Each structure stands twice: as structure tokens, then as C-alpha cells.
Amino acid sequence: MVPNVLTIAGTDPSGGAGVQADLKAFSAHGAYGMSVITALVAQTTTGVAEVHEVPPEFITAQLVTLLDDVRVDSVKIGMLANAEVIRAVVEVLDRYAPPHVVLDPVMVAKSGDRLLAPEAVGALRDELLPRVDLITPNLPEAADLLGEPELADVDGMPAQAERLAGLGAKQVLLKGGHLSGESSVDLLYGDGIAEFLTSERVVTTNDHGTGCTLSAAIAALRPQRPDWLTAVRESKDYLTEALRASERLDVGHGHGPVHHFHHWW
Ligand SMILES: Nc1ncnc2c1ncn2[C@@H]1O[C@H](COP(=O)(O)OP(=O)(O)O)[C@@H](O)[C@H]1O
Ligand SMILES: Cc1ncc(COP(=O)(O)OP(=O)(O)O)c(N)n1
Numbered sequence: 001m002v003p004n005v006l007t008i009a010g011t012d013p014s015g016g017a018g019v020q021a022d023l024k025a026f027s028a029h030g031a032y033g034m035s036v037i038t039a040l041v042a043q044t045t046t047g048v049a050e051v052h053e054v055p056p057e058f059i060t061a062q063l064v065t066l067l068d069d070v071r072v073d074s075v076k077i078g079m080l081a082n083a084e085v086i087r088a089v090v091e092v093l094d095r096y097a098p099p100h101v102v103l104d105p106v107m108v109a110k111s112g113d114r115l116l117a118p119e120a121v122g123a124l125r126d127e128l129l130p131r132v133d134l135i136t137p138n139l140p141e142a143a144d145l146l147g148e149p150e151l152a153d154v155d156g157m158p159a160q161a162e163r164l165a166g167l168g169a170k171q172v173l174l175k176g177g178h179l180s181g182e183s184s185v186d187l188l189y190g191d192g193i194a195e196f197l198t199s200e201r202v203v204t205t206n207d208h209g210t211g212c213t214l215s216a217a218i219a220a221l222r223p224q225r226p227d228w229l230t231a232v233r234e235s236k237d238y239l240t241e242a243l244r245a246s247e248r249l250d251v252g253h254g255h256g257p258v259h260h261f262h263h264w265w
Contacts (some may be wrong), residue, residue: 003223004071005031006098007216008063008089009078009106010039010051010115017043017109017209022076025216028238030224034070036062039081041115045208048113053081056088063092074100076219077132078212079115083123093131100222103132103169104215105141110208121145130168134190134228136215137164139178150178154185154196161189171228173218177210184240188232195229199240206246214239 005026012018019035026033038059042050066072075098080086093101105124107116116124125145129135143150146163157174164172171190179185184201187194217235218228225231 003031003073003220004034005074005076005216005220005223006034006036006066006072007076007078007219008036008038008059008080009076009212010041010081011037012041012043012209014044014208016045017212018078021209021212022078022216025213025238026220029217029220029235031073031220033220034066034072036066038085039079039115041079043109043111043113047111048109048115051081051115053085056084059085060088060092063089067092067096067098072096072098073223074098074219075102076216077101077103077128078215079106080120080124080128081115082117083120086120086123086128090127090131093128099133100219101132101134102215102219102222103128103135104211105129105135105137105145106211107141107144125167132169134171134173134218134222135164135169136173136175136211136218138175138211142174152179154179154187157185157187157196158189158194161187161194165190173232175211175214177207186232186236188229191228193229197233197236199236202240202243204243204246207243210239210243213242 007019007022009019012020023033038054040052108114121144139151161172161174174187176185183198186197214235217238218231221231221234
């Protein structure tokens, strides 16, 4: 069965992040991709120029129209922009209860530009996070959600993942890409497991959209795999290969891995 997978996210005209990257990752993992737009973002791999936030009532209309008609097998949630949009998504999750909801808690782009209003972090943590099956924070996002300093090494990841799980998400994938060293280490925590997933750290500047691509691949694979660990492991391998492929193509700096991976693939 080809799973129907929905992304609820903002746009990225460069194709390396956001909805555009999500749909590529869905297709690359045998899923039928659908999308609801939360924000129109004027950006490239080097920065965000402008954001046009979609009114929350229109996000609700996009979601209800789709969910009243189509079976959804998993959901990836990315950029939400503000607290009103978060609450609109929460209401729809409560009404339709789709399976396998993955939340990539997008707050700040790699360029440093904010993609979530600072005053909305509380709504993300207290109202949305308890309703999702897997949250995939990077280390800055984990620190923001917990109101604590950013981790500087892998040793602190198990305890921080436990604190994140205490906020209510069933599973936590704490991503260590912002650390340094020869490996890029993540931790999957929840449902009785605490599993480190380690890959080679690819030396590259083509890392725009890595978090989007990973969480989208996980959402596409989860309905096709027996458990989260299998889906996460395969998704991480896919992302690592995409990062390696982006170097082989040598088409300049700053593009996203999936952008090159699909051209190469
Ligand atoms: N240079 C890299 N080489 C290999 N994997 C990486 C690299 N940078 C990030 N990753 C992996 O990409 C995923 C995204 O990680 P991270 O960069 O921490 O999150 P985000 O992209 O949301 O900021 C994680 O699985 C991480 O381990
Ligand atoms: C619309 C939109 N969503 C998410 C992002 C984040 O992409 P990036 O800044 O490259 O960060 P990671 O995906 O690596 O966490 C974005 N720029 N735009």
C-alpha cells in the first residue's frame, strides 16, 4: 500500500527545505505526498527575506477540506509561524486523530532567521507537543523548549531527551547535528528505548533543510515499517547519503541535500 502522507509546513522556493523538500522526501520513500501551507516564505539557502503568514482560519479550511476527503496515514508538521496557527492545527489533530504525527519544531532557520514567533514557543510545548507521536528537535530547539542551556556534547543527550519526553511527546529524536566531531549522533528516546544513531559527519556546506528532510522521510517510512526505530534509522541513512551526494555534484554552496540528491539519484 502506498501511504498518503501530509506535510503541514511553510514554503521554500529554493526547494531545499519546507513543503518542497518534504514532498521530495515523501516521493523518495514511496509515499503519496499532500501539503497544507502555513506560511509563504521568501527565502533561499542563505536566508529569509520575508514571511507571509497564512491566516489560521485558512489553514483550518485547507486541513478540513483535505481530511474530510482523503485517508491520511501519517503527518509531518514543520513551520507553524505563530501561536494561532499552532492552535488551529491542535484543533484539527483532536478532531481527526491522524496516525503517526511527526513534529519538527521549526523555530529558527540555519541562517538565524526566526520561523516561529518567540511568544509561540509555549503553545508549541504545552498544547501541540503532547499531541504528537514523535518530536525531532535539534539541540537549540531542545534548549528553547526546556528553557535550559544548549547541550555542548553527546553525554547530556539521554537526560535531556528524558526531560523532553516529560513534556508529553510519545517519542523524542534528539538530533546532534549542531555538535562537532567525526560523527553526527542522534538519540531516539521513548517507549522503553534510548538508542543512539550514529553516522559519519559529512564535511559540507550543503546542509540547508536537513531537519526537514529527515522528519519528512520518517513520516513517509513510519506507515511502511514495524516501528519508529526502523523508520528513523533508514531515514538517517538516506539523509547521510544525500549529504554525501551533494558534495559529489559540486554545484556550489548552500543548497539543500535533497535538492542535489534527487538530481544525482
Ligand atoms: N554534516 C553532517 N553530516 C551527517 N549528518 C548530519 C550532518 N549535519 C546534520 N546531520 C544529521 O542531519 C539531521 C539533522 O540534524 P540537525 O542539523 O541537528 O537538525 P536541523 O537540521 O533541524 O538543524 C540529524 O540526523 C543529524 O545527525
Ligand atoms: C519553510 C521552512 N521550514 C523549515 C526551514 C528550516 O530549514 P533550515 O533553515 O535549513 O534548517 P533545518 O531544516 O536544517 O533545521 C526553512 N528554512 N524554511
